[in-house]
Amino acid sequence: MGLRCGIVGLPNVGKSTLFNAISSAKAESANYPFCTIEPNVGVVTVPDERLQILEELVHPERVLPTIIEFVDIAGLVKGASKGEGLGNKFLANIREVDAIIHVVRCFDDPNIVHVAGGVDPIFDKEVIDTELQLKDLESIDKKIAKVERTAKAGDAKAKKEFASLQVFKAHLESGKNARSLAASDEDLEAVADLQLLTLKPVIYVANVDEASITSGNKFVETLKQHVKDENAEVVVISAAIEAQIAELTDPDEKEMFLAEYGLQESGLNKLIRASYNLLNLITYFTAGPKEVRAWTIQKGWRAPQAAGVIHSDFEKGFIRAEVIKLPDYQEYKTETKIKEAGKMGVEGKDYVVQDGDIMHFRFNV
DSSP: OOEEEEEEOOTTSSHHHHHHHHSSSOOOOOSSTTOOOSOEEEEEEOOOHHHHHHHHHHOOSEEEOOEEEEEEOOOOOTTGGGTOTTHHHHHHHHTTOSEEEEEEEOOOOTTSOOTTSSOOHHHHHHHHHHHHHHHHHHHHHHHHHHHHHHHHTTOHHHHHHHHHHHHHHHHHHTTOOGGGSOOOHHHHHHHGGGOOGGGSOEEEEEEOOGGGTTTOOHHHHHHHHHTTTSSEEEEEEOHHHHHHHHTOOOHHHHHHHHHHTTOSSOHHHHHHHHHHHHTTEEEEEEEOSSEEEEEEEETTOBHHHHHHHHOHHHHHTEEEEEEEOHHHHHHHOSHHHHHHTTOOEEEOTTOBOOTTOEEEEEEOO
């Protein structure tokens, strides 16, 4: 399964600078709104030291890490839900992503214009929240208009659906995002076809200046306090630092550069890890002489579902999965010795795949 995250934010918060730094694609970065006219997609490999361990053990022809797609979505403005600026087009692009990365300006710089005239992370957040909420309300109102007549005619299913839509409508009208609603499975089913924008998981990126990268600042604390009741993550990143890291090609140079700022990892790595945590994702591996490869799945998936990520035939014709744990591979070195030691698990359809499992699927079509 491919992971796709949309990067949003008001103009001049550092959104395109961050996107340029974390991906091989280059969006134009400039000190004015709407410098990104078409959504840009950057494909980023997910760093995983376990791949290197497997490569040294298996010596495959190639190694394929899993990837994340970052979509740079042009700056939204107040009134976007009504078509102001470039709103409608880019609100539609947000519907296509698995998670939203909301970049919020948490730095002072008199040389970079702020659309509101001053740095206020809560204002930044709420402008975009409001536009997404209004768009969600529009979607819900349209569906209510379709369902209401059937519900009033006495249809039991339509009555339940109508009630669930009203729950979401009231929540959004109170200025809250759909993701913060303690919705029942029945409520969520009623809006599943609407792809509500504010129901998508969100990571808030607090974009700080270089001096605040380890300690944070008052803007970061204000943002964290404001979103503490949301099911969301806050990641502190300096887009300016990430831009400098992106220019370095030597791993040792990158490590030294990070150390100078007291950092153990790049903001990109923090962002990827936060994305996996937020979306409840794990990685399993396949390993053989042709390739060692990482696969992303949902935590809790059973073996046939995991096999289906490789090919639908694997899931349909699933017979069993042969599972090796990485520490056993490191100890015994080869699959033959792992089998001889009784360390290769033979699992059926009910096996729940664990993060880091090395799997070989047996199937029949």
